[in-house]
Amino acid sequence: MSGNDHDYRHWRGLLDVLIEGAYIVDKHRKILYWNKAAEKITSYRKDEILGRSCMDNILMHVDEAGNSLCKGDCPLAKTLKDGKIREANVYLHHKDGYRKPVCIRVVPLRNDYGEIHAALELFNDKTPEEALKQRMTELEKLAMFDELTKLPNRRYVEERLEDFMNDFMRHKLRFGVIFMDIDHFKSFNDTYGHVAGDKVLKIVANTLLGASRVSDVVGRWGGEEFVALIKNVNMKTIETIAERYRLLVESSSFELNGESLSVTISIGATLAKQGDTKESIIKRADELMYISKQRGRNRLTIG
Template identity: 40%
Template sequence: MMDFKTDCRQVIETFPDIFLEIGRDLKIHFWNETAVEILGYTRTEVEHQHCEEVLCHLDENGEKLCGTSHCPARMTTGEPVTGKYYIRLKSGSLLPFTGKTWSVNGGETVLHFLSDATWRSELESKVQELEKLALMDNLTEIGNRRYGELSLDKNMDRFKRYGDPFGVLFLDIDYFKNFNDTYGHETGDRVLKMVALVLKYSIRPSDTITRWGGEEFLVILSNITPDYIENIARRIKNLIHKAHVNFDGRFLKITASIGYDIIKEGDTVIDLLARADSYLYKSKEMGRNLITGSFGTIK
């Protein structure tokens, strides 16, 4: 006869959400089939491995949670604790999840459920709409330059009519040519896709991301404050730095330089883009992997 724990695990195998059982030693003791399908690791690869080495929990701003008091695997309360996290897949990409965690057996075991962040489905619907309208970049599956131009015009119209402020963020992948020359164009394409994925899951569904050209991306943030655009820039930079591309078993790290600014009275779209582009150039000139805006430059 099967024991209660075995029965429970069989039921959990049917769950549509990711389920992990983590011991006091912070090692993964159980990993359901949904986790295998979504995260890409087999059970053999993860069971009895340290949680930090596999999942790399990050908070909503891309800051590391593992090893801190906020780490879900370190929860000791019997009450459920919910949170939003970015989790690293085997491929190296990061995806957002909503998590629920609680400890059982006197703190000996932590149960951790992860479900898709609800706004991911909204973004996927947006991709389908872009495809229909021929406004999608086929490689990265985000908006193309034409889509960005249309979004800029709409935001400028709202600014003139209602005073709704918006900002733009230019991002350029550091040393991208080296990825192509050293690892081949296929790996370069994977780098572009990874960065696009980070951007896609770093912003609100109402914001716009486009591949502006080559390894340069444009993010358009609607109805914002200076603090918001700075926080988004930090989040994007952190998440790109924490993600990686897997190349023949090696993890290739990527960084990006960012320049941004907010629309001002009397600006044209060209004025705004020119300032953001000049700030991007300054980030690259000062050593790359930096964010520059009207406030100055930050690491």
């Protein structure tokens, strides 16, 4: 780092011990500094990041609707221009390919003349780690998690579905079921191999998990199918959650032999109704997912 190097020296000791990720960019958004927490949260090492532009296919921030912020409504770019401090909830692109939820705060850095010459972005991992670790420990004891994706397996989802159904019948606590299937997964496996296919399953699993609340249950149903059980929702809320899943999976990707690969999911979503059984609500969500397939894939059907 040259020119303004002295301006950052007093930051480094502090930033390196933060549990928040932190990085500094110049006016052209070239990354000048990357702290240890940023490495931990994103899995990108400092030597992979420094000197590159944050727009250069690295973090690729998107909002809940999957809209790219790097080339559009970028908080960093705005702060570099007007000097205002900004906060936002976004999803960054983890080195392993999935979307991770983070809360960012952007602060302008000024030189001795008061001119903005750089910006600092701080970011927190919003994945509920402690709750997830506790749930994982419980699932491991009960052999109710999927070894590949580390999500709850079908047996666990079915047992929780029974709990949700009981609460619905006894206490009128509404819930929804979201049934998801990776589009053209067999073709993807045939083209790129099972190792790449396993990578895709992990990316989708981690993206769904990061886009969910602690109270929701997201599990691998089998093969390339995933199911989410969503508490306390109406039709509008379950549509919002399911669309968030779809858009974030669509915007996730990973590199293989110089090629950027990504997948999409087709989704069926429904709310519990009077007279439903565990079997009927899953069947309805599954059938709605197949309607999404028939209508062109990478879409949501609600019913």
